[in-house]
Amino acid sequence: MVRRKLTPRALLLLLALAGGGAVAQPPLPEAGQDIHEGVASCATSVCHGKGSPDPESTVWLNEYRIWLRQDYHSRAYRTLQTAQSEAIATKLGLPSAQGAKICLDCHADNVQPEARGRRFQISDGVGCEACHGGSGRWLESHAEVGTSHADNLAKGMYPTEDPLARARLCLSCHLGTKDKFATHKIMGAGHPRLAFELETFTVNQPAHYEVDADYKERKPWIPSxxxxxxxxxxxxxxxxxxxxxxxxxxxxxxxxxxxxxxxxxxxxxxxxxxxxxxxxxxxxxxxxxxxxxxxxxxxxxxxxxxxxxxxxxxxxxxxxxxxxxxxxxxxxxxxxxxxxxxxxxxxxxxxxxxxxxxxxxxxxxxxxxxxxxxxxxxxxxxxxxxxxxxxxxxxxxxxxxxxxxxxxxxxxxxxxxxxxxxxxxxxxxxxx
Ligand code: HEC
Ligand code: HEC
Ligand code: HEC
Ligand code: HEC
The missing domain is CATH 1.20.1420 (A middle domain of Talin 1)
Structure with a gap:
């Protein structure tokens, strides 16, 4: 069931959460040291770019198609070209929204130039690695037979399956961080208010995975x-x-x-x-x-x-x-x-x-x-x-x-x- 939308308009469980603020968490994808190789590195037809789910594989392998055609994150950069974005940028005195760091930080995978691989393109918007982490150390190995999810995590893949880590990831853009924030100034220029609830937004992001039997063998299943x-x-x-x-x-x-x-x-x-x-x-x-x-x-x-x-x-x-x-x-x-x-x-x-x-x-x-x-x-x-x-x-x-x-x-x-x-x-x- 598709969830009602807000404002239509407009083993990482070891997270040491105890203690006042000193929290050992995996670094957010944007803050990790790994190279972001770009969506093109994930999207070929032998990788995640198949036309329909592959019955032979544990994962669907058409994730790129779903992201490209249905997921709002793939249009996040294009959104910065709309009249609404242009108006926001003008009111803020920015030459353009697409050139502005404050916009790109949430509407794209805006990592430092030295973290961008050969096929990285800022115009991909919120691409695979903005959520799954820079793939520099795991791009080659993660599809090899015998590689476990733990191996991938050790090489810098972000634990999107972990509910607390996932919440931090989504909130980094859907609320902000110490480095990027949708200020009242941005709201005053016409940006929509940011509202977020993890379960609803998880359901509303068109799923490019299925929590089936083999998923549950590899990863924890989290009830809604x-x-x-x-x-x-x-x-x-x-x-x-x-x-x-x-x-x-x-x-x-x-x-x-x-x-x-x-x-x-x-x-x-x-x-x-x-x-x-x-x-x-x-x-x-x-x-x-x-x-x-x-x-x-x-x-x-x-x-x-x-x-x-x-x-x-x-x-x-x-x-x-x-x-x-x-x-x-x-x-x-x-x-x-x-x-x-x-x-x-x-x-x-x-x-x-x-x-x-x-x-x-x-x-x-x-x-x-x-x-x-x-x-x-x-x-x-x-x-x-x-x-x-x-x-x-x-x-x-x-x-x-x-x-x-x-x-x-x-x-x-x-x-x-x-x-x-x-x-x-x-x-x-x-x-x-
Ligand atoms: C790098 C920043 C970033 C991250 C990380 C991110 N998002 Fe988003 N998200 C956006 C932006 C920007 C939009 C608006 C895209 C547009 O419409 O152009 C968006 C839009 C959405 C929408 C559609 C909004 C609506 O009103 O229905 C959903 C759902 C969503 N995100 C869910 C998630 C979930 C779940 C996560 C965590 C797993 C997540 N997002 C992580 C930046 C991000
Ligand atoms: C802290 C992160 C953040 C920053 C900074 C940010 N945005 Fe957004 N923006 C979002 C998210 C998340 C959404 C989706 C909100 C939702 O639907 O829940 C969004 C939505 C939008 C929308 C509405 C898209 C739609 O489809 O309705 C526009 C337009 C927009 N942003 C433009 C900009 C511009 C221009 C800037 C720079 C001045 C900017 N944003 C800065 C996170 C951010
Ligand atoms: C906005 C965040 C976000 C973006 C962007 C995103 N994903 Fe995901 N992805 C998730 C979440 C959340 C899950 C479900 C939790 C999990 O299994 O880790 C997931 C799961 C997956 C899985 C695992 C399925 C399984 O059975 O283990 C694959 C493979 C995947 N994504 C590939 C991709 C590819 C390829 C792209 C880019 C085309 C992409 N994702 C873009 C958040 C995202
Ligand atoms: C302490 C009071 C206060 C709070 C809290 C506040 N605002 Fe404002 N807001 C103002 C004032 C003052 C202005 C500028 C005067 C005006 O345009 O009404 C303004 C202007 C705006 C404008 C532009 C209005 C225009 O006519 O151009 C928007 C949009 C806006 N605020 C959204 C928000 C959102 C979203 C929040 C919550 C995240 C928020 N405001 C919280 C006081 C507030």
Whole structure:
């Protein structure tokens, strides 16, 4: 089933996640030392460029065709030629979008010149190696008989199968890193708001692989609920990490606004929304975007209730710090990150049976009905979570009408009415 789209317009499990920020992770493809040989090196008809899946092979071998014809990533560079991109570039004072590093860093595999192989072409956009890692050391060997996935990983292939590592990879462009970021300036010039949820985006990227029997022999199979939770935890941590970077800490009169709820500012003035929430922010405060953390807290109410009080206290401290100073935000983000880090692996690896999945869905909808998710980006994450859980539980078809109506309340962020979302959440609870 194709998932509803956001904003239609517009063994690496050893990741040492414990500890405050010092995280041993595989380097992102863009940051590795390996040569990126270019899509042309993957695309020949004896490699990944076949016309249809090869029944003899463990992998399909038509991955290039799928990427080229169906995957948005293959057009990411071309997007920089559109009128919309041109307008963005002009407003930013850039000679062109296709020549601008800030655009290419996310819309292409923009590695350093010395990391580009003979067949590398920037115009390939987000090509194979932007996700699978520079193939300099494994291009020859990975197709040889007897080569294991572990051999490939040891030679610099990126562990896209690992949910936490995958989340970091996708978020590097779908949220940003310390080196590249979709700032409010870029948004102000007309770039779409970036929204991300790992399971939904995994499903929405046209699959060029199949999780079949031989896949499961070679790689772990991750149930959708675990993928969702891995994404939620990593998005929360990634956001807290970015809050400690120059994007946020740099002194200026107005802080980097894309860390905040867009609709704190962008909503009509006669639509008075303020209510005092448990975090105690006063009227008129600009609220940090804590969507994934807010949803994560609701999840933990079900899975690890003993962790919730401390996390909620830390999150409140973060919001309170945002009224004070950047230094206090950084300290609060670091503290919350340290508390969250040990939970990420557990959340992504635990087994969630149908009863617990039902409980998770009920908790999310209950909190939504009680207007605990009053901010658009959190409501959006709640919808996607409820949809993921319903698909996993197998009752999404029966609940189709309810899901459609709930989706309608978050479909257009400019029309979001918190009370409507609460009312529809209550109706959906009634239909479970
Ligand atoms: C190197 C940067 C980069 C990485 C890494 C990346 N993406 Fe993207 N992604 C983009 C860009 C840029 C677009 C927009 C392309 C366009 O429309 O021109 C995009 C678009 C998409 C879309 C379509 C958007 C929509 O609204 O439906 C999906 C789905 C998606 N990416 C999923 C993923 C997933 C899943 C991962 C991780 C496995 C990932 N992406 C990793 C840059 C990236
Ligand atoms: C931090 C990464 C990042 C940066 C920097 C970035 N983009 Fe994007 N851009 C994305 C992603 C991811 C998407 C897809 C969003 C989605 O659909 O969820 C996107 C979408 C777009 C779209 C809409 C594409 C469509 O099909 O609707 C345009 C146009 C665009 N970007 C242009 C630019 C330009 C021009 C720049 C440079 C000024 C730029 N982007 C910088 C990540 C980035
Ligand atoms: C936006 C990220 C992204 C891009 C771009 C991308 N892939 Fe993938 N690829 C993935 C993910 C995610 C998986 C599934 C997880 C896994 O098995 O590692 C995957 C899986 C695969 C697999 C493994 C299938 C299996 O059964 O083990 C092959 C082969 C593959 N991709 C080849 C390619 C080729 C060739 C290209 C370029 C034409 C490409 N990919 C582009 C993200 C990407
Ligand atoms: C603290 C308040 C604040 C927050 C938070 C904020 N913005 Fe803005 N935004 C502004 C101001 C001020 C302007 C410039 C004045 C204007 O054009 O309305 C602006 C301008 C814009 C514009 C251009 C409007 C135009 O008419 O040219 C866009 C698009 C935009 N913001 C998107 C976003 C997105 C997306 C987010 C969240 C990621 C966001 N904003 C968060 C205050 C905010």
């Amino acid at each position: 609920v675990n993928m969702w939770l891995a994404g939620l935890a990593v998005t929360g941590m990634h956001t807290l990490e970015l809050l400690q970077e120059d994007w946020f800490t740099r002194p200026s009169l107005v802080p980097e606004l894309s860390f905040f709820q867009c609709h704190s500012c962008h909503h009509p003035m006669d639509d008075l929304r303020y209510v005092r929430e448990p975090d105690g922010l006063p009227p008129g405060a600009v609220r940090l975007n804590d969507a994934s953390l807010a949803v994560l807290l609701a999840v933990l109410e079900v899975t690890d209730p003993s962790t919730v009080d401390a996390l909620r206290r830390d999150l409140t401290a973060l919001h309170q710090a945002s009224l004070q100073s950047r230094e206090q935000v950084v300290a609060a983000a670091r503290a919350l990150h340290a508390r969250l880090a040990p939970l990420a692996e557990r959340l992504s690896q635990a087994q969630y049976g149908p009863e617990q999945q039902r409980e998770l869905r009920r908790e999310l909808l209950n909190q939504a009905a009680a207007q605990r998710f009053r901010h658009f980006t959190a409501a959006e994450q709640v919808f996607l979570a409820v949809e993921t859980l319903s698909l996993s539980l197998g009752d999404a078809a029966r609940l189709e009408g309810q899901l459609d109506r709930l989706f309608a309340t978050v479909e257009d962020e400019n029309d979001f009415v918190p009370q409507q979302f609460a009312v529809l959440s209550r109706q959906m609870l009634g239909a479970l």
